[in-house]
Amino acid sequence: MDQCLHTAMYFFLKNLSFDLCLISIIVPKSILNCLPNNTSISFPGCVLQVLLVIHFVGSEVSILTAMSYDRYVTICHPLHYGVVMNNTACGKLAAASWILGGVFGGLYATGTFSLSFCGSRRVPQFFCDLPSLLKISCSKDHITINVSVAIGIFYGFFCLLVIVFSYIYIFNTVLRIPSAQGRSQALSTCLPHLMAVTTFPLTGAIAYLKPVPESPSLLALLLSCCTQYSSLSEPHYLQP
Structure with a gap:
């Protein structure tokens, strides 16, 4: 209703807030897993x-x-902001973000569940994630998964480079602002975003760029919680 909020910054914040639906994928099932005799998840549920x-x-x-x-x-x-970040450009960036996320989701899900699960079905995590499922898979070849992970890592580093170079230019510009109040106002719009950018990939890298143990430590589970914005629960079992 407030026209002051109809800017590109708030448009992307709206999309980012909707992205917190990630909580709803993991937390309800994790809560149910706390109940006695309810630590299993169906195969379609794990795929989803x-x-x-x-x-x-x-x-x-x-x-x-x-x-x-x-x-x-x-x-x-700033003088070109209205032209560069117009409604069309913002819409295209948001649409590309959601489409790319869907493509990666489809690649990873297809690659993961094309594998064979013939041994233990105990998922060493409180939700179905790729490293834990690879741990219990009996397939020797993970070509599709390896290609998907390589594409994901390349894309993640590309995004990280874009963010880093953006902030290099931002900080160079901010340091040239003559007034302390102007520098403070400029930084106030960047620091929350910078904190989110730092926390999200850092916890994800610590949690997943290492071998998956047979029984995950409390620290590993907590790092996964930070990455997924979710609550801690017991590891569950994959139903046939």
């Missing part, structure tokens, strides 16, 4: 968890990248 988790995570990375570009244009090219 992998698909939607990767979809929302991929979309969030893209939206955070678009937000860094928005901050770059705002601070470094």
Whole structure:
């Protein structure tokens, strides 16, 4: 209702807030797993968890990248902001973010569940994620997964580079602002975004860029919670 909120920054914040649906994918099932004799998850439910988790995570990375570009244009090219970050451009960036997230989700889910699960079905995590499912798979070849992970890592580093270079230009511009009040106002719109960008990939890298143990430690589960914005629960079992 407030026209002051009809800007690109708030448009991307709206998309980012919708991306918190990631909580609804994991937390309800995790709560149910706390009940006695209810630590299993169906095979379709596990597929859906992998698909939607990767979809929302991929979309969030893209939206955070678009937000860094928005901050770059705002601070470094304020006179061109209305032209560069118009409604069409914002809509295209948001649509691309959600589409890319869906593509990654489909790739990872297809690759993961094309594998064979013939041994233990105890998922060493409180939700279905790729490293834990690979741990219990008896398939020797993970070509589809390896290709999907390689594409995901490349895309993640590309987004990270865009964010880093955006903030290099932003900080260079802010340091040239003569007044302390002007510098403070410019930084106040960047620091919350920078904190989110730092926390999200850092906890994800610590939690997943290492071998999956047979029984995950409390620290590993807590890091997964931070990455997924979710609550801690017991590991569950994959039903046939």
